[in-house]
Amino acid sequence: MNMDAKKQAPVSRATLGRLPDYLNYLRSLPEEQGPCENISAASIAKDLCLGEVQVRKDLSAISAPGRPRIGFNRRELINSLEAALCTTSGSRAALAGAGKLGAALLGFDGFSAYGLEIAAAFDNDPAKQNLQISGKTVYSSEELAPYVRKQNIHIGIIAVPKDQAQSVCDQMIEGGITAIWNFVPVSLEVPENIIVRQENLALSLAHLSSHVRAE
Amino acid sequence: MNMDAKKQAPVSRATLGRLPDYLNYLRSLPEEQGPCENISAASIAKDLCLGEVQVRKDLSAISAPGRPRIGFNRRELINSLEAALCTTSGSRAALAGAGKLGAALLGFDGFSAYGLEIAAAFDNDPAKQNLQISGKTVYSSEELAPYVRKQNIHIGIIAVPKDQAQSVCDQMIEGGITAIWNFVPVSLEVPENIIVRQENLALSLAHLSSHVRAE
Structure with missing residues (x-):
């Protein structure tokens, strides 16, 4: 920066x-x-x-x-x-992983207040490919890098199983993604110029829980 | 405290x-x-x-x-x-809302590292009641307060539509919940002794997005 x-x-x-x-x-x-x-x-x-x-x-x-x-x-x-x-120009993100969490993110209606939109989802499960979830198409994972490059998308969201997180991350970076929102509890290895926001839902609940126990 | x-x-x-x-x-x-x-x-x-x-x-x-x-x-x-x-004694939470986000939370496997578990879900949609989602039962919303009181559960998670968030919150407090993890983008009114952690997924993505635009 x-x-x-x-x-x-x-x-x-x-x-x-x-x-x-x-x-x-x-x-x-x-x-x-x-x-x-x-x-x-x-x-x-x-x-x-x-x-x-x-x-x-x-x-x-x-x-x-x-x-x-x-x-x-x-x-x-x-x-x-x-x-x-950015409510006028808008920012779009690509989502890797159309499982339960991915589907929840696709259906989440709070993003539009910030001009944000998930453009499409990518999953390597053939049973999910070409499905529409909350109006968004699920594509094959192989299409991720070419899609984000063509669509000029710079934000990636990772909600895949643990063992796929790093390879999906690498594909995103290959496609030109520069900011990653990672819901998977693994530490991603990325070049210095890539921003990763680690979302740790378990830690959020644990922190809340620790306050209850400390009372 | x-x-x-x-x-x-x-x-x-x-x-x-x-x-x-x-x-x-x-x-x-x-x-x-x-x-x-x-x-x-x-x-x-x-x-x-x-x-x-x-x-x-x-x-x-x-x-x-x-x-x-x-x-x-x-x-x-x-x-x-x-x-x-708390991995030996464990902490349990009650989830209100078995929609897409609720289902994702029920299926999330990261909580166990912190000894956390979602004990049950509650939804006012009769079509969801008595379903099992990721091995957890969905009960009627009316059972929320008596259930958490009986089970001595003090953590509540709210993932319901916006217009139901406050009433669900009130039911949780009535049942003895003292810490609330709120995924709904509304400001909950709670007594002073109740801890609310507001989860704002849209804001998280917006913040990441603002870093991309600032580059």
């Missing part, structure tokens, strides 16, 4: 989590004042029950700062939020 | 994530030296490619500290790890 490109630095997970709330809120306001309508960080904070400092910090991560005594232009701020959330 | 009980404080998520590795490693060592066998933090660190300071810190969170020049008794350390991971 280019360390000089500070303005393009990814926003924090916490900020990112609040961006859909800002966007929904701004869109929900009645359009009374035309294109010049402004809104202050203070009034956003009040209506969303957030701290004003937090609102300013969140919005400064994705937009030009509000002007003193004027605030933000509502339309411009909506545009900035849409751009940050 | 009792703030005086420092020794029982939950270990950090990062430490917890490494505990199964320590346990697997210690169990895999040949038993050559009988019950008095000792092992140093340095040699554990070396074999697991971890920092020695980190190993000491991790192990001190769940065990008495190693003795100078002697280290840890291997058997005692295994016992401490098993107790911390």
Whole structure:
């Protein structure tokens, strides 16, 4: 990643989590004042029950700062939020593994709020190939690398059995995937420029459980 | 939570994530030296490619500290790890929602490394009731509160449609659940003594995606 490109630095997970709330809120306001309508960080904070400092910090991560005594232009701020959330251009991901977890991810309706979509799934079980799951086609695993390359997809999701995770990961990278969301509890070996987010559902439940036992 | 009980404080998520590795490693060592066998933090660190300071810190969170020049008794350390991971006593959870995500969680085989088990699922769709999914029975939602109370289950997992999440949460608390793992993107209203871990899969993918776009 280019360390000089500070303005393009990814926003924090916490900020990112609040961006859909800002966007929904701004869109929900009645359009009374035309294109010049402004809104202050203070009034956003009040209506969303957030701290004003937090609102300013969140919005400064994705937009030009509000002007003193004027605030933000509502339309411009909506545009900035849409751009940050990519809800207009959209990001697509390829899913490896159309088992139970894969099917759950294909059917998950929360991705669209972030402009995200799983474009297709890939599985090496011939019985699953060419099936439609939640409207998405399951292709043969062999088609993974050529598909993502042709479709210019850079995000891969891995939900295959343990012993297939590394080879699927290698195929994704071969196809041009640069960010991998890995649901399999194995440590993937990847080149330095590839980002891996390890999803450990068991650990999440174990951590919650440890709080119960500590009470 | 009792703030005086420092020794029982939950270990950090990062430490917890490494505990199964320590346990697997210690169990895999040949038993050559009988019950008095000792092992140093340095040699554990070396074999697991971890920092020695980190190993000491991790192990001190769940065990008495190693003795100078002697280290840890291997058997005692295994016992401490098993107790911390609850692999001997086990923790059970109740799952609300036997849709695609619920079915994926029921079939997920990673929980056992932490001594965790989903005991049963509950769904208000009569077509799903009394089905077996990955060997677990799906009961009617009405049975949730009495079941968890009778079975002394304190962990609940919510994977129901959005508009049912709060009422399911209320039923769980009524049944004595004190920790909730919520996969539904709604903010649950709970009493102060209830722990909620909000799982936001869309946000996880969005955060990964934002890194790709920032490159």
